[in-house]
Amino acid sequence: MEALILAAGEGSRLEVDVPKCLVDVGGQPLLNRQLDALEEVGADEITVVVGHEHEQVREVADKRARMVVNERYAQTNSLYSFWLARHRVPDELLLLNSDVLFPTALVHRLLTVRGSALAYDSSSGDDEEHMKVRLSWGRLRGMSKAMPQTDTDGENVGILRLATSEAEAAFAAAEGLVREGCVDDWVGAAISEVARRHVITCLDVADLPWVEIDFPEDLALARDEVWPAIAALGTAAAGGAGLRSTGWQETAREVAI
DSSP states (O other): OEEEEEEOOOOGGGOOSSOGGGOEETTEEHHHHHHHHHHHTTOSEEEEEEOTTHHHHHHHHTTSSEEEEOTTTTTOOHHHHHHHTTTTOOSOEEEEETTEEOOHHHHHHHHTSSSEEEEEETTOOOSTTSOEEEEETTEEEEEETTOOGGGOOEEEEEEEEEOHHHHHHHHHHHHHHHHTTOTTSOTHHHHHHHHTTSOEEEEEOTTSOOEEOOSHHHHHHIIIIIHHHHHHHHHHHHTTOOOOTTOHHHHHHHHHO
């Protein structure tokens, strides 16, 4: 299994002086947190699509990942970055947005599913910035930021496992959309097309700590609450404890005590 991280965006809304994927969380760049998780679950090779200040990202990733440069990052979106990697990631893959902080346990869950699987949070999806998902019998039916609230079953976390057939279909869908000029679409547009003809199982990870970092308040949440909770999960696992039914916030609090 290979992994593909989409990290070309500037992240201007975050108001930081480094690329979005390099913001510090718990003493490490966010990208390093993702690379650590991918290496822990056994990803054979990791590719990062970079754009804004790509030399900085290359320096941080060093020899841990291959780089694909999106020279048009300022005029395109994640769909185009995904399409650029079509010849570099030929088999099944883990697809990640670079602005997500998550525990390794989340990826382990995706790997327990036979075939393709998407992580979503059933407790979220009510904000216009959220990439919303619609499900049917546990399968993905579509995703969009513009999805009506009445059709929304939760928020896409931004971590997706694509088996070989679905990966091929996703790159083909991206190719078609790019040829149509939809270079500023989100990669979710291609995944939605794939979901019409392929099974993508949806796993609810509302019990796990995670956050998508788009705004300064998201970064503060990541540093003050989500990363400590992720670290607490590691402590709990080492001590033989598991997640409690009270949720990840309570688990982190109890381990800290």
